[in-house]
Amino acid sequence: xxxxxxxxxxxxxxxxxxxxxxxxxxxxxxxxxxxxxxxxxxxxxxxxxxxxxxxxxxxxxxxxxxxxxxxxxxxxxxxxxxxxxxxxxxxxxxxxxxxxxxxxxxxxxxxxxxxxxxxxxxxxxxxxxxxxxxxxxxxxxxxxxxxxxxxxxxxxxxxxxxxxxxxxxxxxxxxxxxxxxxxxxxxxxxxxxxxxxxxxxxxxxxxxxxxxxxxxxx
Amino acid sequence: xxxxxxxxxxxxxxxxxxxxxxxxxxxxxxxxxxxxxxxxxxxxxxxxxxxxxxxxxxxxxxxxxxxxxxxxxxxxxxxxxxxxxxxxxxxxxxxxxxxxxxxxxxxxxxxxxxxxxxxxxxxxxxxxxxxxxxxxxxxxxxxxxxxxxxxxxxxxxxxxxxxxxxxxxxxxxxxxxxxxxxxxxxxxxxxxxxxxxxxxxxxxxxxxxxxxxxxxxxxxxxxxxxxxxxxxxxxxxxxxxxxxxxxxxxxxxxxxxxxxxxxxxxxxxxxxxxxxxxxxxxxxxxxxxxxxxxxxxx
Numbered sequence: 215x216x217x218x219x220x221x222x223x224x225x226x227x228x229x230x231x232x233x234x235x236x237x238x239x240x241x242x243x244x245x246x247x248x249x250x251x252x253x254x255x256x257x258x259x260x261x262x263x264x265x266x267x268x269x270x271x272x273x274x275x276x277x278x279x280x281x282x283x284x285x286x287x288x289x290x291x292x293x294x295x296x297x298x299x300x301x302x303x304x305x306x307x308x309x310x311x312x313x314x315x316x317x318x319x320x321x322x323x324x325x326x327x328x329x330x331x332x333x334x335x336x337x338x339x340x341x342x343x344x345x346x347x348x349x350x351x352x353x354x355x356x357x358x359x360x361x362x363x364x365x366x367x368x369x370x371x372x373x374x375x376x377x378x379x380x381x382x383x384x385x386x387x388x389x390x391x392x393x394x395x396x397x398x399x400x401x402x403x404x405x406x407x408x409x410x411x412x413x414x415x416x417x418x419x420x421x422x423x424x425x426x427x428x429x430x431x432x
Numbered sequence: 433x434x435x436x437x438x439x440x441x442x443x444x445x446x447x448x449x450x451x452x453x454x455x456x457x458x459x460x461x462x463x464x465x466x467x468x469x470x471x472x473x474x475x476x477x478x479x480x481x482x483x484x485x486x487x488x489x490x491x492x493x494x495x496x497x498x499x500x501x502x503x504x505x506x507x508x509x510x511x512x513x514x515x516x517x518x519x520x521x522x523x524x525x526x527x528x529x530x531x532x533x534x535x536x537x538x539x540x541x542x543x544x545x546x547x548x549x550x551x552x553x554x555x556x557x558x559x560x561x562x563x564x565x566x567x568x569x570x571x572x573x574x575x576x577x578x579x580x581x582x583x584x585x586x587x588x589x590x591x592x593x594x595x596x597x598x599x600x601x602x603x604x605x606x607x608x609x610x611x612x613x614x615x616x617x618x619x620x621x622x623x624x625x626x627x628x629x630x631x632x633x634x635x636x637x638x639x640x641x642x643x644x645x646x647x648x649x650x651x652x653x654x655x656x657x658x659x660x661x662x663x664x665x666x667x668x669x670x671x672x673x674x675x676x677x678x679x680x681x682x683x684x685x686x687x688x689x690x691x692x693x694x695x696x697x698x699x700x701x702x703x704x705x706x707x708x709x710x711x712x713x714x715x716x717x718x719x720x721x722x723x724x725x726x727x728x729x730x
Contacts, residue, residue: 260582261513270507270508271500272500274501274502275500288504291503292511297516314489318488319489321457321491321495349458375496389494392453392456399459399463400461402458409594415449421487421490422452423449
C-alpha cells in the first residue's frame, strides 16, 4: 500500500532545529501559533477557530489544487484540523514550525487521497495532463480546471510563482508532478521517459534552487 | 544517539535527493531509498536533519503557489460539529446523521441535500461491499475450519484470512469521503473483528462484529439475523472473566430497515468475549442462558 507519509510525521528527531520561517498570508509568527496550539491542547475551541481562520485559506487551496474536488477538499480541510485538535499536545516546538507541520499534514492527506485506487478511478476522467503551475500566474481567470469564482494572488504567492519561473523547466516539472500530482519518482521518470536518476537529480536541484531564490521568503 | 559524521560530496547529494523526494511526497515506502531515509532519520545526524528541515520548509512554500481561495463557510460549521461530536463521544451518531441524512433539518438544504443523497448512495455501496466481503471471507473461514480440526496451521490460516480482510476493509474505508467517515468512526484505529459462533448448531452459523478498544465501541453487523416479533429483542453482552455478563444494549432488526450495523458504547474496553442472546422486549439484566445464541472470544 502506498502510504508514504500517512503515518510518518515531520521528523521527530531532536536534532532538527527551528529558526526558518515561511511567510504565509497574515504573516503570523510561529510563536503566536504555538501559543494558540498550547491553548488548543487544553481543548480551547476559540484558539482552534483562530488557527483555522488563519490557515484555512492556504490549507484548503493546497488540497483543492491536489484533489480538484471541492467536497473532497472540504473534507480534507476538516480532517487536518481535527488532527490538530486531537494531536495538539503531541506537537513539539523543538521539532519544527507549526505551519510546516500543518501544511505537510495537509499535503500528505491530499496526496494519499489522490493515490487511493478508488479516488484515482473516479478522478481519472476529470484529470487532464500534468499542469505547469506557472500557467496559474497572471491568467487565473482562464483556469477552467478550478471553476472557482475568486482566485486572489497575494504577494507571497506571486513571489513563489516568480521563483518557479526562474527554475529550469525540467526541474520545475519534476517538482510539480511530485508535489501537486502525487507521482512517485519512478512514475515521473516513466511519464517523462527519462532515467530515474535524472528525476532524482532534477528534484534535488529544483528544491535547492527554490530555496536559493526564495532566501528572503523562507 | 547523534552521529556527527563527515560526508563526501556524493553522499551529501544523495542525502539531499532523499530529503527532497520526501518533502515533495514522492518517496514512498516501496522505494529503494525509503529504508535508507528511515535509517538516516533515526541516526540523528545533524546534516541530514538540517537538510530535511530545509527541504520541508521549501516544500511548504510550494503550497502557496496554488490559487488561493477561501474554504466554504460550511466547512467550518461541519468541522466544529465534528469536534463537538468527538468531545461528547458521539462520533458514530454524528456520522450516521451526517451521511445517512437521518437527522433534523439542515441549513442550506438545496446544496446539502444533493450531497447527502450522494453520500447516502456511497455509504450504501460501501456497506454492501463490506457485507459481501465479510460474508465471503467468513465462508472461507468456516469452510476451512469445518473440514478440518482447527489445528495450529488452520488457526494461522484463519488468522491470516482475518488479517487480509482487515487490510481490505481498511483500504475500502479509506477509498472516499463516505468510507473515510467509517474510518473516522474508529478513530483511525483498525478495529478487531470478532466472530461470534453459534454453539450446538447443526451447521456453522456465525455473526460478525467489530470492536474498537480505543473508542470503547462495538459494531454488530446485522448479517443474517432474522427480525424478532415485538415481544422479543436481541441483547448484546460483554463478558469479563468470571464476572456476571454486562448488558450492553438491545437491538431488533426490522425486516424493512436497511440498517446493516448497530453501534454500542462500552463502559470499559476490558473484555474477554461478547455474546448475543434473545431476551424479552426491553432487555434483561442477566442473560437468559438457553437463549444465548452467539458467543465470540477476543
